[in-house]
Amino acid sequence: MTPFLHRVRFHWILLLLAALIPLLELVLPPGWHFGELLRPIFLMAILGLGLNILTGFTGLLNLGVAAFMAVGAYSYAILTCDIYPFQLGFWSATGLTVLIGLAVGLFLGLPTIRLRGDYLAIVTLGFGEIVQDVLKNLDTITKGTQGINPLPPPTFLGYAFTSEKYQPWYYLFLAFLAIVVLLNRNLQRSRVGRAWISIREDELASACMGINTMKMKLLAFALGAAQCSLAGALWASFLGSSGEPGNYDFQISVMAVCIVIVGGMGSIGGVLLGALVIMGFSRIVLDNFTSFLKAHELVSSTNVLAAPGNWKYLLFGLALILMMRFRPEGLLPSRQVRAELHPGGKSEARNP
């Protein structure tokens, strides 16, 4: 098992570091406290891992994972909010939401598994759109743009989470992330994972080896959707609200796609790193850039160019372009780590 030890270590290293951060904060001065900010990153990482099953492992490009997240958030909200009769606790609601996500993934997957990659991408894009629409339109159930709120906070062994202390939330989300990482890792290094990767590499050859490609793709859809729904449920519990349908738009889906691709397709550690980088980017770079502009008085404050929010898209877009130009395989591609460990070098020129 030695060649894989290197890869196994990386995402566990990241998770371990994350687990240590709140403890470190006990000794660091307040200016260094950023643990609170990491919680959304954990949830985006879970979303990214869900997309990773579809795109990273199986090669099915999905441009509408925000839809699955929305389904998860709203399901959780409907199941827990006291304006509806269900009023389940955090744990049962989350479990049920995952099952609902599974069903929705299957539902979307069934008519679309035969589609070629790019057709599937556009269809998933459309799906992302209409889920938003449907959630907005069915306002007797979903309360339209108001969203469903307030939601009761999670409880664990009698202790109810509050918004004052962030540490319980932090460790709750980190624990979920760790479990998701473990399950994904297990799947990757197993019969199912091999089948998925073979479909991504060469679907026809895979079918000729006896793999039921339709079933495996459906499985990828279902499990990926379930994970994204989990992210949605946790998000809703975090916000204390289902959020409004407009929150689960293409930007979230794009964020997830960028996390997977910038991190390194198919590599779990890459997705974690990607989540950190993409989410951290908007915080750090954006704010610093605009304060730089203001400090040097390059623009007057009434100008549209002055507001930091107005540069968001431009900088993010440029960053993506540059990233793809100079490192298209992502920050931590899964095979690179293997290739690094096998200095045997490339094969001789192939027969064309």
Place this chain on the structure above:
Amino acid sequence: MSGSEVFLQELIIGLSNGMIIALIALGYTMVYGIIELINFAHGDLFMLGCFCALTLVGALGLDQLAPNTFGVRGGLLLILLVTPAFCGGLNWLVDRLTYRHLREATKLAPLVSAIGVSFVFMNLGLFWGGLRMAVFGMGRAAAAPKDFPVLISNDNLLGQSAVQFTAKDVMVLIVTLPLMIALTWYTKRTRAGTAMRAVAQDRVAAQLMGIDVDRVIGQTFFIGGLLAGVASVVFALYNNSIHFQMGYRAGIDAFTAAVLGGIGSLPGAVLGGLFIGMARAFCDQYLATRWTNAMVFAILILVLVFRPSGLLGAKQKEKV
């Protein structure tokens, strides 16, 4: 309005909107056909074209003139020449700077780059909206939608009839139809067009035949942008409102239309565009506006279940 009049009205609305969608879809499907890139930035390019057209309207002072006058017509003609050139040139430039370096990379690298370009364009649209010009509504927020002056009259050409068929609808037809015919002639009859088809079918073989592939791809981007530019002028004249986030909606419609008709197929894009335009019009009228998007999506899925390559798409045969 009687039942048949309603139907006819929806037909006209559907056709006009459909032609615009078809134009955008054409530009998108051409680029896809040649390098298999889902060009996310295409819708936002369309949006920039609208902003360019509005800027020209302001610069030429067309908003001060009455519609349908000679000055307005001349100005519009100029805008119809400059805006497509702007869009085409911008598209070509983007290819030159970004996608050209990614020809050998995995398919997802150009896709993410296109997403990046889309964001850049969108932000440019936002900044553009803050331009201090009367037509942009001085003093209003940069992010607000801008009114596009009525330069083509809204009067019903059918006189007192309940069915509305205005000069705007005529404009849509006289601009889009010749353009589509010209495009068909270009791809089928000229050497440049044939080179384009050759590169789309087999890049290596085209190279071996001595075709400068990068140049042909650049030309395709230019023409695609050109089509988006024309669509943007037509759209702005027809709908009289532009917004820096409109590119996304237009893009989705165009992608859906192209996929419905079969990506890579030019007639497919036109067919898909018309289909979507009509479907929208009829859904708005006979069902409920809030369900139109879902309906269009359902139609897309339905078509793809029975024809996975789209209506006119070629079935992909893998060489084993």
Place this chain on the structure above:
Amino acid sequence: MNLLEIKTLTVRFGGLTAVNTLDLEIQPHEIVSLIGPNGAGKTTVFNAVTGIHEPTRGRIVFKGAEVCRPFHWRTAASLAFFGFVTGNILVFAANIEALWEAAVTAHYQYLKPFPWREAIASVFSYFTANPSAHLEWPLGIGIVVGAGGAYAVWRQSRRAPEIAARAGIARTFQNIRLFDQMTALDNVLLGMDTQLRSRFWHDALRLPLFWREHREAEERAMEMLRFVGLEPEAHRLAENLAYGLQRRLEIARALAMKPQLLLLDEPAAGMNPAETVELMQLIQRIRERGITVFLIEHHMRVVMGISDRIAVLDHGEKIAEGNPQEVRADQRVIAAYLGKRMRDE
């Protein structure tokens, strides 16, 4: 009993007839070669046998059964079921808001226990009581679309390659199709997939079944690699292997399927004489294991050296068949393919 029967196989692509009324029988434990000039349709025959191309005419019969998904009454039943389910979903979707109001909003009172029975009862009575409920249209459309769509998907997958694979036919490809980013070992393990029984929950949760199978599978895969001489390369990425080793890996992967019939498409392409001899020995050893081999090759040494029978294809038609001596001397074969020198050798 014939292992494989190709009966009047015709494969047409549009106007081009790639294979024209081919009849061929393969007995168990034989090594049969298919030769002929390029473009004669040999790989197309392989593709038809393995379910990649649908025969325009004729049949492929393997172990007495045709290699495709037959239309059972079970298929018709599941299509109907699918249509029914889709119809119901559509009815539910078309009425969802009204249903919710009737069941939940009408009965729910804050802080009071929810009357579940009444709520569920009102769901059922909704359709009988409510004349404006959308029932016929969504149900009709749903049934038609659901059944029709399922049928369309089913038709497409009738001759899917996986059926041939599960029946016991394995193959290699003319242009090597390995899974480049997987190791050699993983490639072979993939080949073994049809014999593994663990499901995704066994894998995700690492249940005992996973560990049992995992160990056995790795052992068998290593044995397969040893059989083709690739054991030292087990953990190398497939794309980093030398060309000749890649060809052997493809054979190992195919053998991992425990097939009864192995189709080899130009296994000796690009090999030097030493490697060719090793290949011939490998094929003999495969036959000794009880596997029937069906071979496409251009390397005459290999063909003449190991084949029991040879069939010659030219422009899609079989122009000769027989043992190596007969085929060598056949005038039509010489004219079309071998050339005079072969006869004199």
